[in-house]
Every structure is written in C-alpha cells, then in structure tokens.
C-alpha cells in the first residue's frame with residue numbers, strides 16, 4: 001500500500017512540483033499517472049523511490065514512513081521496487097543476462113536462483129534465449145523488454161515506469177503494454193505516460209495531474225486534458 005498524504009514538493013529554486021497531493025494505491029493495483037509536461041509525474045515516482053523527500057506531507061509504503069528523515073531502510077525499500085525508463089537505461093557493454101541479473105548479483109542470492117529468475121523474466125517479456133546478446137543487436141522495443149525483465153526480477157512488489165513507451169512506435173508500444181497487462185494483479189504497477197491511446201483503451205485507474213495538483217482520480221478512466 002502506497003499512501004501520499006498532503007504531499008507538497010518544492011525545489012530549491014522555488015519550483016512547486018507537487019501541491020498538496022493525496023492518494024492511496026493498494027497492493028497489486030494498476031495505475032496511470034497522466035498530465036502535461038511539468039505536471040509532476042516523474043516527481044511522484046522519485047518520491048516513491050525516496051530519491052526526493054517531500055517538503056511537506058507524508059509518504060507511507062507498506063507501513064513504512066519513507067518521507068521521514070529518520071527512515072533508514074532505503075536500500076530495502078528500493079529492492080521492493082523495479083524502475084523502467086523512457087530511454088531504457090540498458091548498459092551497452094553488458095549482455096542481456098548481465099543487464100537483467102545485475103541487481104540480484106549485488107545481493108547474496110545463489111547463482112542458480114538468479115539464472116532461473118532471469119530465464120523466467122526473459123520468457124515473460126518474450127526474449128527467451130537472448131541471454132548472451134549485447135544491447136547493440138536489439139531494437140528499441142527489445143531493449144524496453146530487457147528493462148522490464150530487469151525491473152521484475154528479485155520478486156519486486158512495485159513496478160514504476162516513467163514514459164515506458166515514449167521512444168517507441170505505436171505497434172511496439174502496444175507490445176510493451178501487453179507485458180504490463182500480463183503482470184497485472186501480480187504486483188503494483190504505476191505508469192507515468194502521455195500515451196492517450198493506451199490509457200483510453202485500457203480503462204484502468206487514472207490519476208490526472210496538472211501543474212502539481214491532482215485534478216482527477218478516475219477508477220476506470222480515459223485521458224482528457
């Protein structure tokens with residue numbers, strides 16, 4: 001459960017990125033954050049990751065008040081969360097296997113378990129057998145599949161995606177969304193996007209932001225600004 005209670009985020013130069021935002025996201029919910037550029041979508045994702053602390057208000061994840069200055073479980077918090085970016089952030093000098101397994105390699109998980117998890121994740125995203133391939137040999141859609149595989153291994157409970165289809169053509173965007181749909185109900189999925197087609201046709205919960213304010217929270221919504 002993710003709870004934002006009266007969260008305001010002001011940046012040092014005075015930019016008011018979020019203005020008194022409150023919402024709750026239950027476990028395994030599927031939510032879109034939409035809104036024009038500068039609305040505050042990325043700021044919300046970064047607050048969940050505890051890359052930022054709010055200026056006012058509180059953020060609680062699974063009972064942990066992560067907005068507290070005294071919160072000291074940031075590493076454990078981030079192990080719960082998988083992150084997917086618009087520009088994939090795949091390491092070019094590492095194979096698909098290395099990219100996907102990296103975070104688990106840094107824990108003391110047995111290699112046999114890592115190998116099994118990577119294989120399962122690659123199968124889920126439709127890249128089975130591509131373990132040894134280098135990123136230069138992959139298309140943009142395939143790179144985003146690698147990024148999703150990387151974000152789901154390690155039994156992560158929360159998946160955050162920031163414009164995951166922003167660099168992809170419409171057909172590839174749909175293929176990527178199908179992967180998120182496959183994961184639906186298995187973990188909390190939070191997607192920030194400008195993609196009106198996808199939001200309108202999936203009819204999931206949509207939280208609409210505008211200039212840092214939450215202007216709509218639709219249970220099964222479409223996108224209109």
Ligand SMILES: Nc1ncnc2c1ncn2[C@@H]1O[C@H](COP(=O)(O)OP(=O)(O)OP(=O)(O)O)[C@@H](O)[C@H]1O
Pocket residue numbers: 011012013015016017035036037038039040041042043044
């Ligand atoms: N690190 C920062 N320092 C100063 N201002 C920031 C910082 N990060 C974001 N902002 C400001 O906060 C506001 C919200 O930005 P944010 O990146 O959350 O918007 P967004 O909805 O993700 O936009 P986009 O659709 O363009 O990605 C903007 O006015 C932005 O300039």
Ligand SMILES: [Mg+2]
Pocket residue numbers: 041042043162192
């Ligand atoms: Mg953004």
